[in-house]
Each structure stands twice: as structure tokens, then as C-alpha cells.
Amino acid sequence: MKENEFTHKxxxxxxxxxxxxxxxxxxxxxxxxxxxxxxEKTVRNHISNAMQKLGVKGRSQAVVELLRMGELKL
Structure with a gap:
């Protein structure tokens, strides 16, 4: 297997x-x-899409999950 086959997406x-x-x-x-x-609608769409990907129901839950996963830094 090549080294880059399992790069993090x-x-x-x-x-x-x-x-x-x-x-x-x-x-x-x-x-x-x-x-x-x-x-503003596009901002809300981006937030909604991310929440759907994460399986969460609110912005704060999304932030917590993204921080936990290392996808977002403070």
C-alpha cells in the first residue's frame, strides 16, 4: 500500500x-x-450542513464536536 492512501480527509x-x-x-x-x-443565508447553510455531517442539533454542539475531533482549534 502507498503511504498516502489513508490520508485524513x-x-x-x-x-x-x-x-x-x-x-x-x-x-x-x-x-x-x-x-x-x-x-447570511449562506452562512446559515454552511452551519446547517456541518451540523448534519456531525449529527448534532445545535451550533454549540457542533463546535464542541469539532474541537473534540481536532477539526477546529480555539
Whole structure:
């Protein structure tokens, strides 16, 4: 087997990660949208998609799970 066959694939997309990195900085949906030049609806969609991938029901649960998995740093 090749060494890189089992490389870790990130759970989140680049944009989902950017949204959560700003979320843990206590940014609002509106502030995140402004910083990333996307709509507030798109921010909510990224958060919702990530929560679905993680199998959690809330933003705070998603943050805790991402931190636990090492997918997000404070």
C-alpha cells in the first residue's frame, strides 16, 4: 500500500471551516457574512450542513464536536 492512501480527509469544506472559525470568535451570522462576502443565508447553510455531517442539533454542539475531533482549534 502507498503511504498516502489513508490520508485524513477533512470533514468540513474550506468554507464551513472558515464559518466555524469565526463562530468560535463569537461573531454573529451577520458579521461572518460580511467578513466572508457571502449572504447570511449562506452562512446559515454552511452551519446547517456541518451540523448534519456531525449529527448534532445545535451550533454549540457542533463546535464542541469539532474541537473534540481536532477539526477546529480555539
Amino acid at each position: 477533512p470533514l468540513l469544506t474550506k468554507r464551513e471551516r472558515e464559518v466555524f472559525e469565526l463562530l468560535v470568535q463569537d461573531k454573529t451570522t451577520k458579521e461572518i457574512a460580511g467578513e466572508l462576502f457571502i449572504s
